[in-house]
Amino acid sequence: MKITCDEATKICDKSQYGEASLWEKIKLNIHLFMCKNCRLYSKQNKIITKCIHSHEHNINETCNCLNEDEKNVMEKELETHL
Amino acid sequence: MESTKKNILNPNKWVQLHADYLFNYTISRISNHDLAKDLVQETFFAGLKAKDNFKGLASERTWLISILKRKIIDYYRKINSTKGKAEVKMNFYTDGEREGEWIEERVPTNWDNEAEKSIENEELNDALNRCIDNLPEKYASVFKMKTLQHFETEEICKELDITASNLWVIIHRARTQLRRCMEDNWFKI
Numbered sequence: 493m494k495i496t497c498d499e500a501t502k503i504c505d506k507s508q509y510g511e512a513s514l515w516e517k518i519k520l521n522i523h524l525f526m527c528k529n530c531r532l533y534s535k536q537n538k539i540i541t542k543c544i545h546s547h548e549h550n551i552n553e554t555c556n557c558l559n560e561d562e563k564n565v566m567e568k569e570l571e572t573h574l
Numbered sequence: 575m576e577s578t579k580k581n582i583l584n585p586n587k588w589v590q591l592h593a594d595y596l597f598n599y600t601i602s603r604i605s606n607h608d609l610a611k612d613l614v615q616e617t618f619f620a621g622l623k624a625k626d627n628f629k630g631l632a633s634e635r636t637w638l639i640s641i642l643k644r645k646i647i648d649y650y651r652k653i654n655s656t657k658g659k660a661e662v663k664m665n666f667y668t669d670g671e672r673e674g675e676w677i678e679e680r681v682p683t684n685w686d687n688e689a690e691k692s693i694e695n696e697e698l699n700d701a702l703n704r705c706i707d708n709l710p711e712k713y714a715s716v717f718k719m720k721t722l723q724h725f726e727t728e729e730i731c732k733e734l735d736i737t738a739s740n741l742w743v744i745i746h747r748a749r750t751q752l753r754r755c756m757e758d759n760w761f762k763i
Contacts, residue, residue: 497674511727539688556601
């Protein structure tokens with residue numbers, strides 16, 4: 493039943509994706525009841541998740557595509573191997 | 575038998591026809607632009623070399639993707655085996671009597687300003703981006719695939735050839751580092 497802070501926060505991370513099992517959640521909650529640091533981690537972790545969700549569409553959206561120059565170089569490189 | 579071949583390879587048109595598709599596929603798994611570009615180029619080279627093995631059963635693109643998938647796994651193995659200089663700082667004791675407990679200076683501290691700070695827009699976005707970019711590459715790919723691209727756990731494990739328990743350890747390290755980075759660079763300011 494007893495788990496370490498490392499394990500507790502790992503379950504906490506897992507539960508941010510809805511993938512912690514019932515048993516894991518029980519162990520986590522028992523731990524959180526007794527551990528102030530992990531309670532704080534858990535609270536802040538949820539805030540981080542919320543921040544990510546509301547910014548997801550902007551995160552690393554800076555043109556994830558190849559430009560024409562890059563493709564031309566690629567084509568030339570490939571030709572030398574043909 | 576020759577006549578039953580449906581698909582043929584046309585390397586002269588690979589870049590034109592498939593470069594964007596292969597690149598998009600790669601960038602969603604390996605987030606570095608130049609690295610992704612190199613993997614696509616290598617895939618084309620490998621495809622040329624192996625073109626005699628193409629049986630024509632799959633489409634040209636499917637065949638190229640299967641080569642690319644292998645390249646991504648190889649790349650991921652490589653970054654995972656290099657003992658990281660850019661390793662994340664440990665947050666918990668890893669041995670001794672206190673194994674698994676928080677290391678004092680890594681303990682989360684209160685964010686008094688979380689309410690106002692978690693709704694701000696562009697600057698929060700920048701801070702998040704910077705913190706995510708700071709993650710070591712070996713954690714960044716898994717973290718991004720799971721968190722930003724919403725891949726299923728099983729799929730990531732298959733694509734990067736890792737176990738689910740590996741995956742959660744990586745996510746855990748990435749998130750403890752991310753929390754700390756956001757604390758230092760955003761919430762405590």
